[in-house]
Amino acid sequence: MSNWSRRRLAVSGRTWLVLSLLLLLAGGGVWLWDDANLIRIATNFFLLCTLVVSLQVFVGNSGIVSFGHVAFFGVGAYTAALLTIPPNVKERALPMLPAILMNLETGLVTATLGGALVAFLVALLTGLALARMQEQAMAMATLALLVMMHAIFSNWETVTRGTIGLYGIPRGINLWVALSGIIIIIGLALLFKASPTGLHLQASREQPLAAQTIGINLVRVRLIGWLVSGALMGSAGALWAQNILAFGPDQFYFVETFTVLSMLVIGGLGSVSGAVVGAAVVTGVSEMLRDLEGGFTLGPLSIPELPGLVQLAVAVLIMIILIYRPEGLLGQREVGGKR
Amino acid sequence: MAEAAMSGLRAINVSKSFSGLQALLKVSLTVPVGTIWGLIGPNGSGKTTLLNVISGVLPCDKGEIWLGDTNITGLRSDRIARLGIARTFQTIRLFTHLTVAENVEAGVMAVETGGIDDRVTALLDRFDLTQWRSTQAGALPYGIQRRLEIARALGTRPKILLLDEPAAGLNETESEELLAMIHDVRDDAEYGCGMLIIDHDLRLIMRLCDQIHVLNEGRTIAEGAPQDVRQHPAVIEAYLGHQEQSLL
Ligand SMILES: Nc1ncnc2c1ncn2[C@@H]1O[C@H](COP(=O)(O)OP(=O)(O)OP(=O)(O)O)[C@@H](O)[C@H]1O
Numbered sequence: 209m210s211n212w213s214r215r216r217l218a219v220s221g222r223t224w225l226v227l228s229l230l231l232l233l234a235g236g237g238v239w240l241w242d243d244a245n246l247i248r249i250a251t252n253f254f255l256l257c258t259l260v261v262s263l264q265v266f267v268g269n270s271g272i273v274s275f276g277h278v279a280f281f282g283v284g285a286y287t288a289a290l291l292t293i294p295p296n297v298k299e300r301a302l303p304m305l306p307a308i309l310m311n312l313e314t315g316l317v318t319a320t321l322g323g324a325l326v327a328f329l330v331a332l333l334t335g336l337a338l339a340r341m342q343e344q345a346m347a348m349a350t351l352a353l354l355v356m357m358h359a360i361f362s363n364w365e366t367v368t369r370g371t372i373g374l375y376g377i378p379r380g381i382n383l384w385v386a387l388s389g390i391i392i393i394i395g396l397a398l399l400f401k402a403s404p405t406g407l408h409l410q411a412s413r414e415q416p417l418a419a420q421t422i423g424i425n426l427v428r429v430r431l432i433g434w435l436v437s438g439a440l441m442g443s444a445g446a447l448w449a450q451n452i453l454a455f456g457p458d459q460f461y462f463v464e465t466f467t468v469l470s471m472l473v474i475g476g477l478g479s480v481s482g483a484v485v486g487a488a489v490v491t492g493v494s495e496m497l498r499d500l501e502g503g504f505t506l507g508p509l510s511i512p513e514l515p516g517l518v519q520l521a522v523a524v525l526i527m528i529i530l531i532y533r534p535e536g537l538l539g540q541r542e543v544g545g546k547r
Numbered sequence: 548m549a550e551a552a553m554s555g556l557r558a559i560n561v562s563k564s565f566s567g568l569q570a571l572l573k574v575s576l577t578v579p580v581g582t583i584w585g586l587i588g589p590n591g592s593g594k595t596t597l598l599n600v601i602s603g604v605l606p607c608d609k610g611e612i613w614l615g616d617t618n619i620t621g622l623r624s625d626r627i628a629r630l631g632i633a634r635t636f637q638t639i640r641l642f643t644h645l646t647v648a649e650n651v652e653a654g655v656m657a658v659e660t661g662g663i664d665d666r667v668t669a670l671l672d673r674f675d676l677t678q679w680r681s682t683q684a685g686a687l688p689y690g691i692q693r694r695l696e697i698a699r700a701l702g703t704r705p706k707i708l709l710l711d712e713p714a715a716g717l718n719e720t721e722s723e724e725l726l727a728m729i730h731d732v733r734d735d736a737e738y739g740c741g742m743l744i745i746d747h748d749l750r751l752i753m754r755l756c757d758q759i760h761v762l763n764e765g766r767t768i769a770e771g772a773p774q775d776v777r778q779h780p781a782v783i784e785a786y787l788g789h790q791e792q793s794l795l
């Protein structure tokens with residue numbers, strides 16, 4: 209810790225306070241409004257933010273696109289499910305489960321940390337190979353990781369129940385838990401960004417060759433970024449599982465990867481605040497269009513059902529942003545942070 | 548002087564070829580700490596390649612490179628940097644989306660174990676970069692970018708600093724400032740180091756350097772004090788084919 213910069217920590221701390229305050233205001237407002245639907249949307253939004261912010265830690269700092277992070281999200285979700293589903297439900301759903309797992313029944317915090325830990329281990333296993341690759345090769349390998357983990361989720365029947373998926377997870381999440389989760393994860397993401405390794409990863413994003421010639425070990429900083437990001441993604445998956453309560457392997461695949469990456473691109477890859485803003489924009493657009501998707505009447509016009517409208521809108525939004533603001537809405541900027 | 552040579556840089560019989568093209572052939576060079584060496588030669592004579600090999604950006608085919616009593620041949624470039632060799636690039640390679648302060652900080656953090664903020668502030672101050680501190684490096688005027696690249700390299704406290712055409716693209720005044728700055732750095736109590744400088748501006752090189760090494764087609768054709776090298780027949784001949792760089 210001796211080569212940390214106090215100045216960087218102070219700037220990150222300020223960003224963390226401002227972001228936390230904004231989210232707290234949003235959460236508090238929704239809670240006071242006391243509308244069940246709004247509370248549901250806000251809770252989902254906070255959980256979504258945990259995902260995007262966790263992804264930002266690697267993709268934003270390293271500049272290497274990862275299509276594989278949703279796999280860590282899945283690992284966290286399955287881990288939390290196995291840790292929290294009551295033994296009597298497991299006996300029915302997963303009769304072949306090893307005895308140690310069968311009798312486990314932990315609380316929210318243990319399940320979330322467990323999700324982070326198992327995701328970390330998977331990240332370690334894969335990262336040792338990936339971090340040695342060239343940038344483009346690494347991006348391709350992350351895609352392979354996504355497909356590989358999906359195959360495992362879909363076929364490891366003893367533990368995952370295959371394509372049917374798991375159910376019976378007790379609800380550990382409410383608005384406040386989700387809010388606490390995102391505030392903690394934002395704090396950790398900003399801490400990483402302020403750290404020497406975080407800065408070195410950003411330097412390697414800008415100029416890998418020059419970064420090496422000032423003493424930066426590319427493999428090392430990329431591996432550390434990958435591990436931190438993977439573990440955070442695991443905790444995000446664990447939180448999400450304890451809100452959705454039942455899920456299957458197809459919830460950790462291409463559409464989800466696209467959605468999370470799109471939020472990051474829209475908000476701005478290089479910024480933690482951007483990840484939050486991207487999640488907010490996409491949530492806002494989706495919620496507004498979701499009602500339209502079911503069909504509506506506009507004066508004399510009757511518009512029929514429009515399935516796929518939300519995804520279409522998000523895709524178009526990305527293209528517009530990439531044309532007019534290729535660095536995303538916030539670019540490299542953080543809220544409350546003068547560099 | 549002998550002691551300075553021991554703690555400096557030594558390249559011994561370094562050869563490097565690119566699929567048949569002999570970019571360097573048995574080049575030997577010694578840069579003691581506290582001296583400024585010029586590396587000149589016509590376009591394509593292997594100057595940048597020599598810097599790439601010394602800094603570990605490219606492996607050499609034959610020969611050895613020593614820093615003090617450490618054999619650094621074949622080490623990864625980040626190891627070489629932490630051992631004490633820093634460099635700049637012919638085409639500027641800054642971390643363009645990071646601020647000026649962060650560019651310097653990245654180098655400082657790679658080698659220091661404390662007092663990061665003070666070191667960065669001192670370096671920015673030392674190189675007149677304080678007013679640009681929070682500016683994105685990519686948005687700086689060209690001359691300032693060159694200066695920042697040198698400050699970033701010095702942030703790693705090098706024993707040897709390699710500069711690849713630091714005056715390229717600078718106007719007369721900026722070149723003069725740079726020249727004064729490089730002289731100051733050599734004699735600086737804190738950042739003093741040995742330097743190996745490539746430049747096409749021979750007048751600048753002659754004024755700046757204690758010793759000059761001349762390459763042509765990958766081979767050493769002359770080495771010595773500026774006034775001797777200037778009169779060396781092989782040097783005059785090598786440069787006559789390149790009229791735009793006449794030796795004056
Ligand atoms: N990475 C590389 N791969 C293939 N060939 C290379 C590479 N780097 C340099 N060369 C070749 O090696 C020779 C020496 O190039 P080098 O860049 O070292 O010359 P230089 O003296 O720096 O020239 P200039 O004054 O134009 O910068 C040239 O013929 C060049 O084309």
Ligand SMILES: [Mg+2]
Nearest residue numbers: 594595596637
């Ligand atoms: Mg060159």
